[in-house]
Each structure stands twice: as structure tokens, then as C-alpha cells.
Amino acid sequence: MELLKKSSEDEKRRTPPGQRLTRGWPVLHAEPVPKFDPEVWTFSVAGEVENPMIWSWDEFRALPSVTLDSDIHCVTGWSKLDNTWEGVHYRTIAEIVQPKPTATHVVSRAPSGYTANLPIEAMDDDDVLFAWSHDGEPLEPKHGGPLRLVVPQRYFWKSTKWVIALEFTPKDRRGFWEVRGYHNDAHPFREERYSWQEGR
């Protein structure tokens, strides 16, 4: 009984305002699922970096990997706790490409042209990774497989599905949803959902 109570308190603490918990994992995206061919897939990093890079699928999978647990918070109002991700830590990528001092922001991109922007400090959080696995299984295409950026401290639209590129930029450049009226910072625990809340 005490354990149940503790578990419930823990869930409450980890659930941001305005969110409801779900055990399932709703599927949502504005574009069709892109086809994945490991022979032609690439992941590129460019912009304000000392060493621009392009990895093939095999090369990317050969990078040192990590397994991290985190929660998901979707701006449409659901949260899913206790997700286990496996992939490459952002810091591993950063160590290789060496962002220049002029780099202040990062824009992630999907094949459709979908983008999401973040300040470089947000990418440097302990739990940010490029994930190919969720809860021990390959990340399903409908959830962003083969590779998804995972930024747990922000609403989940910032975690670009099917990510194929990262650009370090010298100034902020709003992404797909950010230019469509959604919050530039997107902190779930501050309930930063919409752009009209910015600067409050």
C-alpha cells in the first residue's frame, strides 16, 4: 500500500501541469512516414562546427551508444513515463563535430523538411540522445525510426522524428511548429505551449 502511494506521488511529481498520463504511445505526425534504406541513409551535421560530418547508417550505429530512461510530454496533452532509449548521446556527436563558439542554436531536420530548433544548452542536457531503440525494441517507423532525436526536457515536437541532419546556427531560427504559433522554448513544467506565452 505504501509502495503504491509512493508510486502515485512519483507519477504526480513527474507529470507537468495540464498533462494526463497514458500507458500507450499515441502516434502523431503531420507527414507520411519516410522510407528507410540503410544503404542510402545518412545523418549529417553542418553549420557552425569545426568538423562537419556525414555518417552512413552502419557508421552511425558503430558510434558509442548509451541507454537512458526518460519521460515523454506531448503538447497535445499526454505524457508517457518511463521510456528506455538506446542510441548515441548528443555529447558524443558534439565531441566529434566540435561546435564553434559562434554556435548558439541547433536545428534538427527530417527528410520532409520538418525542422525543430533548440538552444545549444538544451541539447547538452544529460538525457538528450539520437535513439534507434525504445524499450528494448527497434524504434518503430511510426514513432520516428530508424532514428529519432530525443529531448525529454521539452515538449516532444522538439524531438524530431526520422532525424537526418543537425545544423548548428549562429542565431535562433524557428522550426516548423515554432513558426506556426507554438512556443519557442517548450518547457512542459512551465507549460510553454504557445508562442503568445513567450516573454511573459
Add this chain to the structure above:
Amino acid sequence: MADELPTDPPGVWHLIQRADELTKYAQNRDPRTAYAQAREHLQRAISAADGLEDRGAGENLAEQARVRMDDLDRLEEGLG
């Protein structure tokens, strides 16, 4: 009888947000139906935005709705 149009910016934004949700969850159902429903919300948002007293807010919201109409055009093209 059709619902009355919202008369304030939050009400218009709510229509746009509903259209976003219909678009984002379209892959779980018949996308054409979902996109058509999203369009209805956006059309209502544009009509409501045109009637707002705050013209600046009205123009911004109408533009947000029009951008999404263009998005839906591209998404529907992709359905073949």
C-alpha cells in the same frame, strides 16, 4: 445549426489548434477525412479572424490558418 464563430483571439486560436490535432493524428485514421475536418476548422478560423476587433491579432491568426491550408495541400498531394 452551425456553431457560432468565436469572437476573441483565444477562440480563433483554439480552432487552429483543433485543426493541428486533426492533422497530427490523421495517420491513425483515414487521412483524407481528417484533413477535410482540419480544413473546416481552418476555414472557420479564417472567417472568425476576419471579424475580430483586434485587426493585428486577426491578421496574424488568419495567416496562421492559411499557412496550415498550404500544409494540407502538400499533405493531400502526398496521398496520391
